[in-house]
Amino acid sequence: MKIALIGYGKMGKVIEQIALERGHEIVLRITSANRQDMTADALRGADVAIEFTGPHAAAANVRELLAAGVATVSGSTGWNDGLQEVRDLAVAGGAAFLHASNFSVGVNIFFEINKLLARLMKGRNEYSPAVEETHHVHKRDTPGGTAITIAEQMIQALGNKTGWTLNDASLPDALPIYAHRVGEVPGTHKVTYTSAVDDIEIIHTAHNRQGFALGAVLAAEYVAGKKGVFSMKDVLGI
Numbered sequence: 001m002k003i004a005l006i007g008y009g010k011m012g013k014v015i016e017q018i019a020l021e022r023g024h025e026i027v028l029r030i031t032s033a034n035r036q037d038m039t040a041d042a043l044r045g046a047d048v049a050i051e052f053t054g055p056h057a058a059a060a061n062v063r064e065l066l067a068a069g070v071a072t073v074s075g076s077t078g079w080n081d082g083l084q085e086v087r088d089l090a091v092a093g094g095a096a097f098l099h100a101s102n103f104s105v106g107v108n109i110f111f112e113i114n115k116l117l118a119r120l121m122k123g124r125n126e127y128s129p130a131v132e133e134t135h136h137v138h139k140r141d142t143p144g145g146t147a148i149t150i151a152e153q154m155i156q157a158l159g160n161k162t163g164w165t166l167n168d169a170s171l172p173d174a175l176p177i178y179a180h181r182v183g184e185v186p187g188t189h190k191v192t193y194t195s196a197v198d199d200i201e202i203i204h205t206a207h208n209r210q211g212f213a214l215g216a217v218l219a220a221e222y223v224a225g226k227k228g229v230f231s232m233k234d235v236l237g238i
């Protein structure tokens with residue numbers, strides 16, 4: 001498979017390493033310095049584009065990739081407001097698009113455990129739920145995309161929360177997300193239900209970026225040659 005890497009930073013470089021190990025070829029590497037090289041002509045040489053740039057750049061990049069008709073996997077977080085528009089563009093234009101706030105297999109299993117736990121905790125009002133995430137100090141978006149996905153899953157299942165708040169537990173109707181930026185932490189997510197007598201906790205700790213990168217390459221292998229909007233649930237069959 002020929003892959004265009006849109007974003008060649010911390011993630012782009014690990015994705016490249018894993019893609020090469022799996023026998024793929026990198027035909028384009030785009031950063032902010034050579035963004036002008038992301039032309040429709042250059043993209044025609046790729047079976048799939050993997051976009052990991054950031055919240056400031058993702059929407060414009062993905063719009064351009066889909067307009068060029070290249071199957072697109074995006075892992076950039078912090079642009080949830082723009083996602084529906086590009087999903088609609090992908091469907092209208094007959095392209096393939098897959099976005100995930102977290103590509104790691106472990107986190108996608110964690111998502112399923114989180115939904116199950118939240119269903120079990122519905123109506124157990126003696127427990128206060130919270131989400132906590134810790135990432136490296138370079139991260140642009142707070143809270144991170146995975147924490148928002150986790151919170152949205154809990155809000156939907158619990159039924160007594162109307163939204164989430166950042167670092168604020170003062171509103172009883174809101175689910176607090178606590179975000180920490182520490183050193184070079186790749187990504188840690190914890191869900192806690194606290195009562196007067198005990199705590200229930202589930203936690204996912206990434207040891208490095210390999211899991212995110214492998215998931216992105218698996219997603220690229222899945223969408224290449226397809227049309228439509230997909231999720232990691234499709235890729236992993238869970």
Ligand SMILES: NC(=O)C1=CN([C@@H]2O[C@H](COP(=O)(O)OP(=O)(O)OC[C@H]3O[C@@H](n4cnc5c(N)ncnc54)[C@H](OP(=O)(O)O)[C@@H]3O)[C@@H](O)[C@H]2O)C=CC1
Nearest residue numbers: 007008009010011031032053054057075076077101102103
């Ligand atoms: N979904 C998931 O599983 C994961 C998602 N992420 C998300 O992926 C994104 C990227 O993370 P990370 O690799 O750590 O970030 P980095 O800052 O390390 O890399 C970003 C890359 O994007 C490039 N870039 C910036 N602006 C543009 C632009 N307008 N057009 C093209 N390229 C651009 C940068 O180039 P330059 O350096 O020249 O500016 C750099 O190569 C973030 O949103 C992060 O939250 C991260 C890990 C896992």
Ligand SMILES: O=C(O)C1=N[C@H](C(=O)O)C[C@H](O)C1
Nearest residue numbers: 077102139144145146147187
């Ligand atoms: O910026 C990161 O590094 C990460 N971002 C994603 C997020 O916002 O949840 C996924 C992962 O935790 C790493």
